[in-house]
Amino acid sequence: MSYFDVASAAPLHPVARQALVAALDEGWADPARLYREGRRARLLLDAARDAAAEAVGCRPDELSFTPSGTRALHSAVAGAAAGRRRTGRHVVVSAVEHSAVLHAAAPYDTTEVAVDRRGRVDPAVFAAALRPDTALACLQSANHEVGTLQPVAEAAAACRGAGVPLLVDAAQSLAWGPVSGDWSLLAGSAHKWGGPPGVGLLVVRKGTRFAPQEPADERESGRAPGFENLPAIVAAAASLRAVRAEAAAEAARLSALVDRIRARVPQLVPDVEVVGHERLRLPHVVTFSCLYVDGEALLSGLDRAGFSVSSGSSCTSSTLTPSHVLKAMGVLSEGNVRVSLPPGTAAEDVERFLATLPRVVADVRAQTGADTVPGAANEPAATGSSDDAGATEPGAGLVVDSLGKRCPIPVIELAKVIGEVPLGGLVTVLSDDEAARLDIPAWCAMREQEYVGERPAERGAAYVVRRRV
Amino acid sequence: MSYFDVASAAPLHPVARQALVAALDEGWADPARLYREGRRARLLLDAARDAAAEAVGCRPDELSFTPSGTRALHSAVAGAAAGRRRTGRHVVVSAVEHSAVLHAAAPYDTTEVAVDRRGRVDPAVFAAALRPDTALACLQSANHEVGTLQPVAEAAAACRGAGVPLLVDAAQSLAWGPVSGDWSLLAGSAHKWGGPPGVGLLVVRKGTRFAPQEPADERESGRAPGFENLPAIVAAAASLRAVRAEAAAEAARLSALVDRIRARVPQLVPDVEVVGHERLRLPHVVTFSCLYVDGEALLSGLDRAGFSVSSGSSCTSSTLTPSHVLKAMGVLSEGNVRVSLPPGTAAEDVERFLATLPRVVADVRAQTGADTVPGAANEPAATGSSDDAGATEPGAGLVVDSLGKRCPIPVIELAKVIGEVPLGGLVTVLSDDEAARLDIPAWCAMREQEYVGERPAERGAAYVVRRRV
Incomplete structure (x- = not known):
């Protein structure tokens, strides 16, 4: 077996495993207690915070341990937006942020900054999205699905200039190094760097307005309610240090x-x-x-x-x-x-x-x-005919009814019939699969056909393509 | 060393330790993924949910794993209250609930039901606190500080009759058995029963209106956002089963x-x-x-x-x-x-x-x-005088100025001077320590003196005591 999905979850790093097992014995007590077992737990927690803060490049008192990266992002968005509620309810995000950011930002007036075909934000466009009522801006350090790095330092400089705090979702990159630039908040997730699940990081730089939105709780500077997941925190910090060394x-x-x-x-x-x-x-x-x-x-x-x-x-x-x-x-x-x-x-x-x-x-x-499909590898000689060949309609050219058929069938049917219309002729694909909206234009670009556009249909949408080759 | 604070946190049960270490190898992957490692993680998660649900006495699909008991309580209060927001914003709690419940209920119109001197709620008083606009009622199964059991089954019956869901904080009792009665929601915390930290339980009975207030997330029925803390969940379930057997x-x-x-x-x-x-x-x-x-x-x-x-x-x-x-x-x-x-x-x-x-x-x-102090063990013969003996004032009797002095000094000073006033005479203690409000009347009850009452003072409050013995 080869496990090639470390961007979802990494197997536990051997150092993390060792630290976790040791901390089960030493770090189970409540670090808020004053007796021996509590003081021992407190020492472990403080040491883990110091190590994590050093790896992140922040002060230990700026860093809270949360139950997950997702919770860190949720708390960061809610706390930072609430801290600046007098400024406004506008939040800037890139269109390719993790869903945890997009969902946390959903209650606000949100601007999604577009990305290019390679998934990268243009820092000038990001900066231009900042408004006088912008409470918070969010930009990942690197995308979780395609790996593209984002221009965080430039975005952070623009945010600093506009007086807007920048939250960086560093979940995918923290294993590789600290996030450069003058950001205000940062979130991370230990199970992405070989730490155990159950540990996230929330960093709030000094001077950043922050009003935690969870019910009051004295733990983790009031930013992460609930009993600290100490053995896992110890393992997470040890693991971060270990992966950074390599x-x-x-x-x-x-x-x-x-x-x-x-x-x-x-x-x-x-x-x-x-x-x-x-x-x-x-x-x-x-x-x-x-x-x-x-x-x-x-x-x-x-x-x-x-x-x-x-x-x-x-x-x-x-x-x-x-x-x-x-x-x-x-x-x-x-x-x-x-x-x-x-x-x-x-x-x-x-x-x-x-x-x-x-x-x-x-x-x-x-x-x-x-x-x-004609043009596909190992295809038989194109026959100019297919089971799915549809009727022709005035103005719509050939119509392919792919209603009720799921991705990739609509595109396959389109590819099968495009040879049946003359150069310059139209094929209209009827589809109620959401993926068709993305895949039909993408197919056109890859096949050098012209994507004319879509219009609403009785069910789903009608996607119109003009044969060019 | 004798560790007598298991109500704060229990050392890891040997069974939990074993399960945790095994699950580190088998259960680190994302249970939402379809490949081998993900399916293996899913099996572990499902088995843990079945075991925990059996111990709680609920259906597996009613139970979500949360990052802590505190988070389970926070989500339960917010989700249940939001689910019934059309009914009203009134929430009933006992006065001795865990602070996680009180803090989560703070944004609502809250009625605190008083307890008797032994810390127990009167179920009739609890029932009488329910109103037509009551969205939720909360009652712990047992108190975390004094161990008193609460009449949960009676309260649940009253709530059911009034159409109000009852949330039971079962953190302290779940190790000993399921919570009886027709409750609607329940929360628990694994590190109280010898499980690892990082795992709580949230149970929402079928038919209970519930609208999660965290940002959208597909994990744990949408009730606990973030990557599941799987090795700890496996250990928590194994531990609950083990402590129940004993x-x-x-x-x-x-x-x-x-x-x-x-x-x-x-x-x-x-x-x-x-x-x-x-x-x-x-x-x-x-x-x-x-x-x-x-x-x-x-x-x-x-x-x-x-x-x-x-x-x-x-x-x-x-x-x-x-x-x-x-x-x-x-x-x-x-x-x-x-x-x-x-x-x-x-x-x-x-x-x-x-x-x-x-x-x-x-x-x-x-x-x-x-x-x-006169009357204390090994006290010297009462002298009728003390360094702290104060001035007398008309109507206030002897005045003891304990301003700026912390518990237990105000009570000690009261005890030292009470012998200086005649039977029926007054002593007034000035104190700005919040504990005096509790401890001076408690001292009077223990010493058979009469607690007359308190009145506001320039700083803190003036507590008036009449000598009776």
């Missing part, structure tokens, strides 16, 4: 493996789009999407072949909508795969993945009949 | 030890009030208060003698106010000690505690000069 060497090694995946996958698998920034990226994350591929089938094929990866495809999530990150980037969401390599990943495992992937993709395409 | 035998054994403490302490130490219900109580908790004793000095003396206990005295908390539980009961808060015995406590350790306590109390009393 970070520079491991970043270089994994980054080379990611470069290899980025280069080889499009050579090995037809109709693939590698997404995310090729240079300004996390060392260990690479994401690509495969045309005409059902994401869940692909994941399960890779799982059977011994590879654990995740996907932003709609068909693999419970919400039936494609990842908001891929959507914001405007890239294909079909057959999406995120590979995130744990520290220590062997080059041979990556080669084995590259050797396996083409067969798995081909199998999945054969299952959905995508292997008969 | 509960009946251990309850009988510890209860006998508590009976022994309840009987012997007043015989061994002069001027002690044992508080809480002598019969309707947790098996392992006993609380008493010692006149003329500084709580922090007592705790630190006991710690040096090898006993870890906690206290509801004002001088041992950061807030400088006595425990709201002791206050609601109207009992002495001076020199307060809570003993809560962990499972497995040896009878010899309890005997050693009983042998040590009198010396430690006497030492502390000697430090504050309380050993010279």
Whole structure:
């Protein structure tokens, strides 16, 4: 088995495991108590806070331990926005923030700053979104789905100039180094860096207005109610220190493996789009999407072949909508795969993945009949005809009814019939799958066809494409 | 060392430790993922939920794991109140609920139901507090400071009759058995039953209106945002099952030890009030208060003698106010000690505690000069005079100025001068220590003097006492 989903959760670092087991014996008591066991727990908590603060680059009294990265982000958004409620209720976020940020920001008047096709925010556009009534701005250090680094230092400088606090979601990058720039708040998550679950970090720089919105509680500077998860906190801090010691060497090694995946996958698998920034990226994350591929089938094929990866495809999530990150980037969401390599990943495992992937993709395409799509690898000679060929309608050209069919079927049906209309002719795809909104334009871009636009239909939407090649 | 503060935190149960260490290897992945490691984590999570639900006496899909008991209570109050916001914003709580409940209920229109001197709610009074606009009622299964059991089943029946959901804080009792009665919501905390920190339980019975107030998140039925703390959850469930298997035998054994403490302490130490219900109580908790004793000095003396206990005295908390539980009961808060015995406590350790306590109390009393109080143990013959004897004022009798002096000094000074006024004469104590409001009337009750009342003073308050004996 090769586990390539460290961006979801990392296996426990050996140092974390050792620290956790030791702290179970030494750190179970209430650190607020004055007796021996409590004082011992307090010492462990203080030492963990010092270590974590040093790794983050903040003062220990600016750092609170929370029950998770998600809770840290929730508390950060609510506390910072409430601290500046007199300024206004406007919150700036990038369109590709983690859902924990987007959900926490939902009650506010929110501006989502767009990203480019590689998932990166333009710092000037981010700065321009700041308003006199902006209470808070939020920008991740690196994207969790495609690995693109964000211009945090530039955004922080712009925020500082405008008097707006910047919250940095550093969950994906904290293993690799501190976040540079003059940010005001920061959140992290220990199980992303080989610490145990149950520990997040919330950093609130001195001078940042902050009004915790949870009920009053004296623990963790009033910023994280509830009994401290001390053994896990001790393990989290130990693990952060340990991964940082290995970070520079491991970043270089994994980054080379990611470069290899980025280069080889499009050579090995037809109709693939590698997404995310090729240079300004996390060392260990690479994401690509495969045309005409059902994401869940692909994941399960890779799982059977011994590879654990995740996907932003709609068909693999419970919400039936494609990842908001891929959507914001405007890239294909079909057959999406995120590979995130744990520290220590062997080059041979990556080669084995590259050797396996083409067969798995081909199998999945054969299952959905995508292997008969004209232009697809191993396709039979184009016949100009298909079971799904639809009727023609005045003004709509050829109409393909994909209602009730889930991703990637609408795109496969489009690909099968496009040859049936003359150059300059129209194909209209009727679809009620949310992913079609993303994948039909993405297919057009990859296939050099013209995406004309969409209009509402009785059910779902009608997506109009003009044949150009 | 004898650790007698299991009501704060229990050392990890050996079964919990074993389960936790095993789950570190098997349960670190994201249970929402479909690959092998994720499915394995999901199986562990489901099994833990089944086990916890069986111990609580609910359906597995009614139970969510939260990051702590405190967070479970916060979510329960906010979610249940929001679920019934159309009914009203009135919340009923007992006056002796855990501060997590009181703080969570603070934003609402709250009625605090009084308790008797033994800390118990009268179910008829609780029922009478329900109103047509009551959104939620909250009653603990057992009090965390004095161990008194509450009439939860009766309260639940009354609530059910009135159509009001009852939230039960079962943190202190869940180790001993399920909570009986037709309650609607329940919260618990794993580190109180020998589980690790970082795990709470939130149970919401089917049919209970509940609107989670945290930002949207798909985990734990949307009731506990953030990545599941899986290894700790597995350990918590295993531990609950293990302590339940030993509960009946251990309850009988510890209860006998508590009976022994309840009987012997007043015989061994002069001027002690044992508080809480002598019969309707947790098996392992006993609380008493010692006149003329500084709580922090007592705790630190006991710690040096090898006993870890906690206290509801004002001088041992950061807030400088006595425990709201002791206050609601109207009992002495001076020199307060809570003993809560962990499972497995040896009878010899309890005997050693009983042998040590009198010396430690006497030492502390000697430090504050309380050993010279007339009527105190080993006091010298009453002299009718004291350094602190004050002036007499018309209508106020003898005035003792204790302004700026902290508990237990105001009571010690009162005790020293009461002999100086004639029978029927008045002593007025000026004090700005919040604890005096509780301790002066409590002293009067213990000493059979008449507490006349208090009135505001330029600083603090003036407490008036009439000499009766």
